Amino acid sequence: MTWDPDRYDDVIEELPGYDELQDALAAACTGRNVLELGTGTGETALRVLARNPGARWTGIDGSEAMVAHARARLPGADLRVQRLEDPLPEGPFDLVVSCLAVHHLDGEGKRDLFRRIARVSDTFVLGDVVVPERPEDAVIEIDWVEDLPSTVPEQLAWLREAGFEASAEYVRPDLAVFIARR
16 A cells, blocks of 8 residues: 555554554653654654654655655754554664554564564564454454554564563553553
């Protein structure tokens, strides 16, 4: 899927629970040297940086257009066109953060990413779409082609397998924030 960065923020803000997810994620983030996975338009970075002024920011996103848009909003950041499946930038980072990007990976892709994150940081905060415990609680439309969310228990298991102590808080039944530390 190709997103228009000039319209993305308007579209994504219509996602039920979007602001609550961003706020919960930003509140859980502390770091001076941060790696963001799936920078998009830079909205998450701006929210986290507001709570961590002066932090050094490195961000990756698979879309050249999104990275160009984010560069205008984050002039001091090191932003790279790179997919989540690619090798991560060399760390160490005090924090890796991602909001609404990891659900595009299948289960094995998430498991592999969590292992790779553990090699570059001791702290990972993830805010994302999850499969709710009760199917009738799903509000966010999932296409099961581009969107491949997993359950909270699956992701907690993969984070623990990667060496993290992890917990999750639901923002709504189909959105959660994971905090993982080693």
